[in-house]
Amino acid sequence: MKATTVDAGVKRVSILSSNVLKKRLLKNRWLYYMLTPGVLYFLIFKYAPMWGVLIAFQDYSPFNGFWGSDWVGxxxxxxxxxxxxxxxxxxxxxxxxxxxxxxxxxxxxxxxxxxxxxxxxxxxxxxxxxxxxxxxxxxxxxxxxxxxxxxxxxxxxxxxxxxxxxxxxxxxxxxxxxxxxxxxxxxxxxxxxxxxxxxxxxxxxxxxxxxxxxxxxxxxxxxxxxxxxxxxxxxxxxxxxxxxxxxxxxxxxxxxxxxxxxxxxxxxxxxxxxxxxxxxxxxxxxxxxxxxxxxxxxxxxxxxxxxxxxxxxxxxxx
Incomplete structure (x- = not known):
């Protein structure tokens, strides 16, 4: 009985937190819209190219490509x-x-x-x-x-x-x-x-x-x-x-x-x-x-x- 009550309370708190988050997102939606270009810029031009540092551990060849080049540690x-x-x-x-x-x-x-x-x-x-x-x-x-x-x-x-x-x-x-x-x-x-x-x-x-x-x-x-x-x-x-x-x-x-x-x-x-x-x-x-x-x-x-x-x-x- 107690476990059921606790689970119900946790579920209620989770629903309330979700509703509060949705209201905040809806209220500040224009701020997030303006934030989107900056986030996309960093994801595309800063974070996405970071995988390229792995070629430092390869004998990279443009002809073989990233997956075809040998790893040299x-x-x-x-x-x-x-x-x-x-x-x-x-x-x-x-x-x-x-x-x-x-x-x-x-x-x-x-x-x-x-x-x-x-x-x-x-x-x-x-x-x-x-x-x-x-x-x-x-x-x-x-x-x-x-x-x-x-x-x-x-x-x-x-x-x-x-x-x-x-x-x-x-x-x-x-x-x-x-x-x-x-x-x-x-x-x-x-x-x-x-x-x-x-x-x-x-x-x-x-x-x-x-x-x-x-x-x-x-x-x-x-x-x-x-x-x-x-x-x-x-x-x-x-x-x-x-x-x-x-x-x-x-x-x-x-x-x-x-x-x-x-x-x-x-x-x-x-x-x-x-x-x-x-x-x-x-x-x-x-x-x-x-x-x-x-x-x-x-x-x-x-x-x-x-x-x-x-x-x-x-x-x-x-």
Whole structure:
């Protein structure tokens, strides 16, 4: 008798939950309709192609197809780790990634803090618009501008140096200048766009905190240190964790356009190597294994950074 009563109660709760779910779906149906294109995009172009990573464990041949190619296990990974290019690729990619984190990542925060201190809205919005514009310029155009400025054959900078009697600098072929060029281009192009999220976070800071700080005698600098930065600390941590997820993604297009035989020693990275082996030489399985290795490193970086963030008292991303 008791079991029957319990079963009936469970069934009643299940029916009520189902009715509540149906009402919510019906009430918010237009939101789900608008969500559908985004979900389909990720399913078709992000998740569906993920099965392709399995060819990293095959001796894949386009003629035999996926199901007809032989499985070779971890052979491609062992080959990659034993090749002399592995150390060079890892070193070049790691150095550029470190430069990216230390020189590029803090700049949007600093610019957002400076813009937040500007009281004239017209000037503030004008500066914002000007620093956003480079984001919409393609890397082909950016690298073209760099060549126009720094090439020895009619480059503006070198012509200016020559006009003062100096010797022209062949910086585009000098491997010592490759990394500064890459980071400088990245800073010029993407710093302004990176300020958007930080400015949005700053807009949500409670103004009463600033009033209380002023009452306590805090100036603009101390308000920034003790009110503004703690208020956006969680945003900084989350974006840093996400950035570490793409730690080894230093950008294919930009680096590929800047590469030449003279700077390849310091400029060859995982992305350009994958392009050379996978597209130019048709070694699909090997190049997929290289890219999969890089993705695994990104996952490890995200999990590790999220764990450390939680240990430090932050929420993290999960």
């Amino acid at each position: 971890l052979t491609h990974f062992r080959t990659f780790f034993s090749e002399p290019e592995f150390v060079l690729l890892f070193k070049n990619t790691f150095i550029l990634a470190i430069y990216n984190i230390f020189f590029f990542f803090p700049l949007p925060i600093l610019i957002a803090l400076m813009l937040n201190e500007v009281r004239k809205e017209v000037f503030k919005r004008t500066v914002q618009s000007l620093i956003y514009i480079p984001h919409f310029i393609s890397w082909v155009v950016v690298v073209g501008l760099v060549h126009i400025l720094f090439t020895t054959e009619g480059g503006i900078l070198n012509e200016l140096i020559a006009s003062f009697g100096g010797q022209k600098l062949n910086m585009l072929l000098d491997k010592d200048w490759f990394r500064p060029f890459i980071i400088g281009e990245m800073i010029w192009k993407e710093t302004g766009w990176g300020t958007i999220l930080f400015l949005a976070a700053l807009a949500g800071v409670d103004t009463q905190l600033y009033e209380a700080a002023r009452i306590d005698g805090a100036g603009r600098w101390k308000q920034m240190i003790h009110v503004t930065l703690p208020a956006i600390r969680s945003t900084i941590v989350v974006l840093l964790i996400l950035r570490l997820g793409s730690f080894l993604d230093v950008g294919f297009e930009q680096i590929f356009l800047m590469l030449n035989p003279m700077n390849r020693e310091v400029g060859e990275v995982f992305e350009t190597y994958v392009y050379e082996r996978g597209i130019q030489q048709g070694d699909f399985s090997y190049s997929t294994a290289v890219n999969l290795f890089k993705s695994v490193i990104g996952i490890v970086m995200v999990v590790g950074a999220n764990h450390l963030a939680k240990k430090a008292g932050e929420e993290g991303i999960y």
